[in-house]
Amino acid sequence: MSTRTFALGGYGPRRRSAWDRLTARDSIVWRLDWVIMLSGIALAVIGSLLVYSATRNRTELNQGDPRYFLVRHVISLGIGIALMIGTVWLGHRRLRSAVPVLYGITVLLAVCVLTPLGATINGSRAWLNLGGGFTVQPAEFIKITVILGMAMLLAAKVDAGDQEHPDHRTVLHALGLAALPIVVILAMPDLGSVMVLVIIVLAVLLASGASNRWVIGLCLAGAGGAVLVWALGLLDEYQINRFAAFANPALDPAGVGYNTNQARIAIGSGGLTGKGLFEGTQTTGQFVPEQQTDFVFTVAGEELGFVGGGLILVLLAVLIWRACRIARESTELYSTIIAAGVIAWFAFQAFENIGMTLGIMPVAGLPLPFVSYGGTSMFAVWIAVGLLQSIRTQRPIGV
């Protein structure tokens, strides 16, 4: 950053080109966590194959072009990586000042979903129509702004050295910040995203060092809220059915339990090595619904078997492991909270998504990070990776 001083001298080193700067030993490229990068890219590549396998025969969806979903998935991945680079370039610290604005925008977008601008898919009004066939799911971005916003509030005084842990007032503010979008999303209703947000809030509070009372209190409140939601009948019938089918998978295999049953048959029939890519009978026969998005893991299970499904799990584990290291090694609370939020997000969403295909979690409409088809999710996930990278690259050297 201070090379300019030598640039005037005739024999001094020449001004470094952009390439040189990128490849230099102290360059940001070297400091990126490439394990996370490559794991994420590997997951996305596997994802595109699975999405292709699931959609190449679905003429009613792909408008006659077998590669329709594949191409879009790869473009989304490209945009996602670009967004990650942009995030790293900006840096999470510089974003700090923009957080209130970003938070406001995403919440506003979420509110727009509830207006006639919103689009309803699978019984939940979670999409925003952008026109031209593009839709966006604001809940995905809200996950980021809630993490950033809470981190900003909770870490402000601690990072300034005024307190060791955030005080009750701060925690209350942070919770309020999270509560607003959660209520909006609950109204959509997008139960899956609400569940992820609640877990994120919990993880953020834990990582912030807030009093145990808050953590326990929040757990109790979450449970109470769930009871309240149930009691007040805020859930739609299809959501209640999903839980009923989870509790008893044998229930009505042609109706309510159909998804979970067919998903389990698909995965189970894959065996150790799978039926081979594009060879899955459950997949080509379209027995599993939503197979390119929420149930994408069933394609892996059926066609790639335990080996392929296990590989996805390992890649996710490696990625999250590295993210945990970043969280632990960061020296400021703001960064730690962000990393913890992202970890909770990825981990819980992956657990819920894969768990529901394996029949150990109730069905909720959530994409598998990096793998599922869906632009907004892809963008949000890669922005989150950008935040992790930014935390890693911007930490003081030697720590």
Add this chain to the structure above:
Amino acid sequence: MTNIPETGRSSRVTIRLVAIQILVLSLLLTLGGRLWYLQVRNGDEYQKEAKGNHVQQVVEPATRGSILDARGVPIADNETRLVVSASRTELMKQDDDGKAVLERLAKVLGMSPKTVREKVRLCDAKTPQPCWNGSPYQPIPVTDDAKPQQALQIRERSEDFPGITAEPEAVRRYPAPYGANTSQALGYLSPVTDEEIEKAKDTDSPFLASDEIGRNGLERSYDSQLRGSSGVTRYEVDNLGRVMGEAESDKARPGSNLVTSMDARVQAVAEKQLDKAMKDARKEFDKNTGRNYKADAGAVVVMENKTGRVVSMASNPEYDPNAWVGGISGKEYAKLTGKKSNYPLLNRAIQGLSAPGSVFKVISTTAAVKAGYPFNGRYDCSPSYKVGGQVFKNFESEGHGSINLGRALEVSCDTVFYDLAYKQWKKDGGNLPKKGAKDWFYRTAHDFGLGKKTGIDIPNEVEGRVPDRKWKKNYWEANKDAWCKQADNAKGRPSYAERIAKENCVSGMKMRAGDSVNYSIGQGDTLVTPIQMATIYGALGNGGTLYDPTLGKAVVSPDGDSVKEIKPHSHGKLPLGKKTLAQMDKALQGVATHGTAAWRFGEAGWPQDKIKMRAKTGTAEVAGKQTTSWLATYTDDFTVVMTISQGGTGSGASGPAVRKIYDAMYGVTKDGDIDKKKALLPKPETKLPKIDKDGTIVAQRDKQAEKPGDKPADASKSPSASPSGSPSASPPGESPRTRREAEAVRNEAEQQQRRRDGAQQVRDVRALAGGERP
């Protein structure tokens, strides 16, 4: 940006971060464990489920093979019916789900559109009948009674009828050529049971719910050859049941055809004559019981001596085998299995048991020779014989003086055999049997194949019984408790039954003198079947070989390439030397010429010089019933055995019928000449019927049975015997359309012709068989 704390975070945060890390990774570990559980531990189970999910089977029935007589005349074949079916898979591809197609179809078939729609809809809880109960991938039959014209309309305008097929389909039929039902020997088919369907589900040849399998007779014993194997087309389907592609498929293989040794013409004569003999017997007065003979059941077997092949097998009461076709009604079934109709399903030729009476004497004669009594020795044929205070009389108390064993056979002298049997019984120790008793009379019966199955190739044959010491002992052990109890309960003066019970209780295990004496003339506890007697007399006619009787002669593959002949198989030799055999043969000739059967043969114009007839009559007494008539006969080539239960004497009741059967086979005229042209079967049919290149078995028709002016008497083909049921190729040069039309027309004409032929031949055979000679 510059505000970086020097000390880092609090330890609380660090601990919590580690906790989060552990929690998160254990979640992923849980997923891995569950994945292993589903895919590796339970993978097989889910693979099965996935397969059931996406593969649907369509079963195409195999055409059942025909059963033909020795000359290729079908006695069981298939009738072709035009079945119009609709494929739902194809109909659903239409924009209106096939509504318009079904409407057009209804118009062509002359049915109401509603009826057609109802037939094609799928059954579910809410849908009332009619609806389709089977697999939605199976073509659904709309009618099985389409006219050729309608079928042609549908085929020609196939673009108007997507998913609709009009195909000829085979339905079992028993054409009864010449009026020969052959019911019991053929057996019948009945629908598969759910259990059988379940059992065959995963085999190469699964059943359709509409399938039938052989339950009795030839239909059962040759079921696996006749049935063929149904074809299975496996379709891969998606979640909505739409067909995505065809998985591995097996074509239906039609069943093989079975050529039997039976001759439908002789069969017709035999059935007719048996029936007539029984009816005539019912007109006869029985002196012993003081009423007419009941003649409640009867059987006749015509067999080739040198092979054991059965030419004809009739059992009376009989039934129409077509009663089973297309499912039998409850009422009809009750009729077939009821006591009132005297169980017509029973094949009395192999299941009818009775004492053999004097036809048994060939065995006693052999036993006597074995025991050391010379055939030509002198034996006293007194009018009666006394054993231990009991008097055994000759038939009508006739005496013949001192005669040899041959003459004893000729006149059927009982007392000669009584004496021999009694002497043997005493030799073996009498009431205190010696160890190693010779028991010649019983041993010889076993050697002749009595007391065990002959091994005929139709099911449910019974063994009969030789009442030897072993049987006596077993029988006593099984019944002594009941007998003794009955004897003990007797109060005051015991009744006759109680006295018998007492005697049985004390000494029922013993072979008594009376038992042995009675046994020697085929009375008492001995039980035989007509087929056993036919096997024995056939063996006497062939030099002593006991053949397993067979009806099946060859199994011909549907394409005619493989002809598996069923070779004669023997199960033993008669225990007779050549000399004794010749002496016995001569004596049996004597029976026919000047013995008990002479009035039916030698003295009734039988050309004995040209066709040597041997015969033995039998009149078996059955406690509480009228006598059983037996007549066992053989020529150089054929054996005919007839029996009529409660029918009277051997030669009296069965004589005329057996004679008529021989007359028809050899073409013997009223005045004792032989009309070779009229002879149905003067020599055993050694050749198999002609098999065309396409596998069609050519039926040989009678020249003389055809009347002048009728269709030329060439060998006409029986289309039903060919594997596909398709008639012979038509002349070249015709367009396919007109050819099809021509085929349909010819089919009809041919069927009519065959019906006419059948009726004409029935009349001719009837005429031959006697009764109404023109």
